[in-house]
Amino acid sequence: MDIIQILLNGIVLGSLYACIAIGFSLVWGVLNIINMLHGSFIILGGYLAFFAWQYSGVNPVFLLPIIATALFGLGYLLQYFFINKVVSSPVLTTLTLTFGLDMILYNLMTVFFTATPRRVTLDLGTVNLGDMYLPVDRLMGMGLALFLTALLFVVMRASKIGRAIVAVRMDRQAATLMGIRVNNVYAITFGIGAFMAGAAGVIFSMVFPITTNLTGTFLGKAFIICVIGGLGSVPGALIGGIALGLIESFAGYTIGPQNATTVGFVLMLFLLIVRPTGLVGVKGYE
Amino acid sequence: MKQFLYFGVFALWVAMIAATPLLADNYTIRIAISIAMFSGMAVSWNFIGGFTGYPSFSTAAFFGLGCYAGAIAQRNGIPLVMAWLLATLFVAVFAAMLGAIILRLKGHYFAIGSIAIVDLTRLITSSWGSLTGGGDGLNVPLLQGSPQEVSALVLYVMLAILIVAFLTSIYVDRSRLGFGLKCISQNEEAADMVGVNTTSFKVVAYTLSAVFCGAIGAVYASWVGYIDPTDSFSILLTLKVPVMVLLGGAGTLLGPVLGAGVFVMLEEVFWANFLEWNRAILGGIIVFLIFFLPNGLLKIQYRTLFGMLMQKLREAPKEAEKSS
Numbered sequence: 001m002d003i004i005q006i007l008l009n010g011i012v013l014g015s016l017y018a019c020i021a022i023g024f025s026l027v028w029g030v031l032n033i034i035n036m037l038h039g040s041f042i043i044l045g046g047y048l049a050f051f052a053w054q055y056s057g058v059n060p061v062f063l064l065p066i067i068a069t070a071l072f073g074l075g076y077l078l079q080y081f082f083i084n085k086v087v088s089s090p091v092l093t094t095l096t097l098t099f100g101l102d103m104i105l106y107n108l109m110t111v112f113f114t115a116t117p118r119r120v121t122l123d124l125g126t127v128n129l130g131d132m133y134l135p136v137d138r139l140m141g142m143g144l145a146l147f148l149t150a151l152l153f154v155v156m157r158a159s160k161i162g163r164a165i166v167a168v169r170m171d172r173q174a175a176t177l178m179g180i181r182v183n184n185v186y187a188i189t190f191g192i193g194a195f196m197a198g199a200a201g202v203i204f205s206m207v208f209p210i211t212t213n214l215t216g217t218f219l220g221k222a223f224i225i226c227v228i229g230g231l232g233s234v235p236g237a238l239i240g241g242i243a244l245g246l247i248e249s250f251a252g253y254t255i256g257p258q259n260a261t262t263v264g265f266v267l268m269l270f271l272l273i274v275r276p277t278g279l280v281g282v283k284g285y286e
Numbered sequence: 287m288k289q290f291l292y293f294g295v296f297a298l299w300v301a302m303i304a305a306t307p308l309l310a311d312n313y314t315i316r317i318a319i320s321i322a323m324f325s326g327m328a329v330s331w332n333f334i335g336g337f338t339g340y341p342s343f344s345t346a347a348f349f350g351l352g353c354y355a356g357a358i359a360q361r362n363g364i365p366l367v368m369a370w371l372l373a374t375l376f377v378a379v380f381a382a383m384l385g386a387i388i389l390r391l392k393g394h395y396f397a398i399g400s401i402a403i404v405d406l407t408r409l410i411t412s413s414w415g416s417l418t419g420g421g422d423g424l425n426v427p428l429l430q431g432s433p434q435e436v437s438a439l440v441l442y443v444m445l446a447i448l449i450v451a452f453l454t455s456i457y458v459d460r461s462r463l464g465f466g467l468k469c470i471s472q473n474e475e476a477a478d479m480v481g482v483n484t485t486s487f488k489v490v491a492y493t494l495s496a497v498f499c500g501a502i503g504a505v506y507a508s509w510v511g512y513i514d515p516t517d518s519f520s521i522l523l524t525l526k527v528p529v530m531v532l533l534g535g536a537g538t539l540l541g542p543v544l545g546a547g548v549f550v551m552l553e554e555v556f557w558a559n560f561l562e563w564n565r566a567i568l569g570g571i572i573v574f575l576i577f578f579l580p581n582g583l584l585k586i587q588y589r590t591l592f593g594m595l596m597q598k599l600r601e602a603p604k605e606a607e608k609s610s
Binding site (some may be wrong): 028032034082085086090091092093095096097099100101102103104105106107108110111216220223227258259261262265266268269272273 | 335339341343387388390391393394395397398399401402403405406409410412413521525528529532562563564565566568569570571572573576577580
């Protein structure tokens, strides 16, 4: 194990983490809601990918758009019919509500899919560069994650709905006066959050075994990345994700993999206290 | 006048729970212990979540630390009651030190920070194998006596903790501290401006919210005889306790006790019938609570509700006549 291998592992892991955290960060930044459902959305995406792959044999990469769109629909409906009603309540109410919805989704998944760890096995082999080696499925996952991140960045920057989301984030009242239907924008934003979570789940199912017990772990990663990277910015989440990937990779090597997660949480608490806006947090949403 | 009513209702309720070992079977006593235990934690959470309005989700961390501190103290030869007290003290000191750090955060960041504390304590407990037994858990010395005696003892200790917590909450509600906390809940900057020492008030409220949970955790560990990180630092527990308080009415004195009682009994009914759906049912209760009972059971205008119902009943015969 030399330093470059650790670095590479960290970057691969970090791109996946970025993909996890972007949707969460967007929802938090724009709606001001901590979406406790995020972890379950990821696992749901992964399970759907696994079952669709098992049933049809199609490579999950091609299933990704369909599954992610289905999750967009779920997210849109949840926001439209439930969360929109309490969107401006104190954090205790919104957090408890998404927590409660998460319990329902989690329970449905354990009953219908059971908690057995599952993984899409594609057997693509590994790439060797000198004395380092990288499994191809991880590289592909990293590529997909980075592609989705870039896509979201472009959507936020260039599309009409992207600008509307940014406008609502900056000033809700002014956005309403400009003729933006805020409730609709909220629902779409939540849908995009679920879309990214579902896509991240599909990617994860190709790289690691997934099970419902991981929902909390994924949610924890999203917390940490948001605190490192600041809220609601795509580059922030990318930087935060890669930073966390590298930190966990190095911590796993130096003080053992079982302590890697702890290091992330300690770092997060430390950052919360010294710089609650995040290391690269920005005010607007570019 | 109102205070007497609170005392009366609470005393009656405690007496009913306390009478279970004399009248009922073991199953009922177990439910009574659950009620006493969760009521105690709900009353504790009310200090920070109800009076102060801080969305704290770290109950499970205090409970779990109480479990482990009590268990480790007992395994090292410290007598039972001393071990319980030591665990309580440990959790109080931990909460005060932690509170001084994380209470600088507000709103969403505080919520995230407090949830992270639960994860962090669980991770440390499961990786510190030499002290805590790691993921294998820890056996706690069993209480002496027959099963009936043990459950009666546990019940009375839990009730004692509940009573102390309740009396503390009445005292806090009427004292300067409670007034300051309510000011913080309404507008922290303004409270700071008019001379409420917000930092120390918040730390006291946070510590109060932890100390009883620590004691309950230590007693719980002795009762069940075996603890492990996933059960002790359970994310479900950290959610359930605030939900109980919200169900009863946050910031009120009787609300937490009422909410915990109703919640535990509801849960028992659902568990008996749909075991594998217990998380979904918790979620369902939360969704119902947020949309239909946003202020809790205590704040419902029962008089208006009753009036509406009576009016409906009076109109019903007329409607029937019209349609026939």
